[in-house]
Amino acid sequence: MMHNIIEVQRLSRRFGMTQAVNRLYLQVPPGCIYGFLGPNGAGKTTTIRMLLGLIKPDDGSIHIFGRPLRQNERDILSHTGSLMETPALYPHLTGRENLELVRRLTGGSRKEISRVLAVTGMEKDANRPVKEYSLGMRQRLGLAAAMFGQPELLILDEPTNGLDPAGIHEIRELICRLPKEGITVFLSSHLLNEVEQMATRIGIIKSGSLIFQGSPDELRSRFTDYVSVTTDRLDETCSVLRSSGWQAVHRGNNHLTVPVNGYADAAVINAELVRAGHKVYQLGLTHPSLEDIFLTLTENQ
Numbered sequence: 001m002m003h004n005i006i007e008v009q010r011l012s013r014r015f016g017m018t019q020a021v022n023r024l025y026l027q028v029p030p031g032c033i034y035g036f037l038g039p040n041g042a043g044k045t046t047t048i049r050m051l052l053g054l055i056k057p058d059d060g061s062i063h064i065f066g067r068p069l070r071q072n073e074r075d076i077l078s079h080t081g082s083l084m085e086t087p088a089l090y091p092h093l094t095g096r097e098n099l100e101l102v103r104r105l106t107g108g109s110r111k112e113i114s115r116v117l118a119v120t121g122m123e124k125d126a127n128r129p130v131k132e133y134s135l136g137m138r139q140r141l142g143l144a145a146a147m148f149g150q151p152e153l154l155i156l157d158e159p160t161n162g163l164d165p166a167g168i169h170e171i172r173e174l175i176c177r178l179p180k181e182g183i184t185v186f187l188s189s190h191l192l193n194e195v196e197q198m199a200t201r202i203g204i205i206k207s208g209s210l211i212f213q214g215s216p217d218e219l220r221s222r223f224t225d226y227v228s229v230t231t232d233r234l235d236e237t238c239s240v241l242r243s244s245g246w247q248a249v250h251r252g253n254n255h256l257t258v259p260v261n262g263y264a265d266a267a268v269i270n271a272e273l274v275r276a277g278h279k280v281y282q283l284g285l286t287h288p289s290l291e292d293i294f295l296t297l298t299e300n301q
């Protein structure tokens with residue numbers, strides 16, 4: 001039977017008065033790159049710390065590889081690699097020496113060091129001390145360490161945090177190759193545009209609860225196109241459109257938006273306004289970007 005690599009149900013965790021994670025459900029199918037998204041403070045790191053057994057849930061369950069985490073923690077975590085925000089590295093040691101320490105802890109073979117250096121493109125800098133590394137190189141070395149022992153699952157908390165566009169691009173290319181090697185990737189971010197090009201599945205968390213889970217296309221299809229209109233008398237324009245059944249919304253000082261189903265509706269709206277004697281200065285059809293959708297979903301109501 002094909003089970004989800006991660007299956008989380010009703011997961012909850014509080015810190016004092018803060019409900020950091022609140023009855024969270026997650027399904028991470030095998031071979032996907034799962035983008036776990038949410039604004040700052042949404043509960044991503046708290047969730048990841050529970051997935052890695054670093055803190056205990058107050059309630060709910062976590063299954064990884066089809067087995068309950070609580071009873072199989074050692075075994076499950078030995079097949080799971082992780083990278084939390086910034087990797088803990090020894091600055092005065094070289095990249096290779098840092099990996100040698102990881103090897104001694106996890107008991108991998110010497111060959112593993114060369115393998116993970118090759119996968120992350122870090123061979124040429126492996127003999128330089130880490131204190132000379134750029135942030136992107138540190139992040140890649142952290143990923144190399146996470147990939148020790150051929151994990152089936154990688155859990156990465158904000159792996160692109162603080163990187164410049166070139167650094168983000170490098171990490172993204174690296175992560176996109178992982179499913180081909182049989183690795184399922186679960187990664188968090190507070191920026192949708194950082195993950196939208198690599199995620200095959202997206203979960204959005206807000207105030208500790210899941211508010212969307214599905215493919216990027218499903219997320220897009222949740223939101224229809226809209227027409228943006230600028231006229232001489234916006235309030236009246238809004239009433240005219242509403243009286244004929246459009247859900248027009250007055251947006252601030254100079255335009256209103258109307259959810260529609262494509263170009264034909266834009267033409268109908270234009271004709272109605274002209275017939276009612278309004279001066280249409282501007283009228284255009286807009287497809288919301290995933291980033292717009294993410295911001296709409298997560299903005300404070």
Ligand SMILES: Nc1ncnc2c1ncn2[C@@H]1O[C@H](COP(=O)(O)OP(=O)(O)OP(=O)(O)O)[C@@H](O)[C@H]1O
Nearest residue numbers: 015018020038039040041042043044045046047190
């Ligand atoms: N150890 C802790 N003690 C007290 N409160 C905590 C602790 N860890 C997290 N919190 C609180 O729980 C909430 C969720 O925090 P968390 O770090 O999980 O969010 P996040 O989604 O990872 O945010 P960010 O994008 O900023 O990393 C926040 O309100 C935070 O202040």
Ligand SMILES: [Mg+2]
Nearest residue numbers: 044045046157
């Ligand atoms: Mg965090």
